[in-house]
Amino acid sequence: MKHPEIHEICKKHMYRYVSVTMTNGAVYDGIVENVDDDNLYLAVPIGGMDHEQMRAFLPYGGYPYPYYGYPYPGYGYGFGRRRFARQVLPLAGLLALSLLPYY
Structure with missing residues (x-):
């Protein structure tokens, strides 16, 4: 995916519980807090x-x-x-973003 497409997909999923897969294979799940030109900000639940x-x-x-x-x-x-930690992920390294059911 190209950078503008990723940015728009992330904007469309603001304040939703998502799973994010990075190009290095790391997987994060959390709530999309913010998206800027370079980064995706997730509120990741703490155990x-x-x-x-x-x-x-x-x-x-x-x-x-x-x-x-x-x-x-x-x-x-x-x-x-504290129930959430902020995780900052670069948009350039984002491979996939999918919605998760929130329990």
């Missing part, structure tokens, strides 16, 4: 990270402070999980 895995990054069971609610009493919810 489920449970509370035990979060402890490795945040002390005290996932809360950044030594005791519940500090420094804001009553809040104490900790930080939410």
Whole structure:
């Protein structure tokens, strides 16, 4: 495919869950966030990270402070999980783009 065709196909699939195959054989699936003249920006889902895995990054069971609610009493919810990571892919290396069912 030529570069303008790839750009138009990606634009047509904005905000949809797609599978992208690159010329080097790598396959990515995610939501098309943006397309510019050179790159495709995908929001790639991150695997489920449970509370035990979060402890490795945040002390005290996932809360950044030594005791519940500090420094804001009553809040104490900790930080939410990041569910997507941004993947930037060059349009020149794109081989195929196909829609995936979103579950």
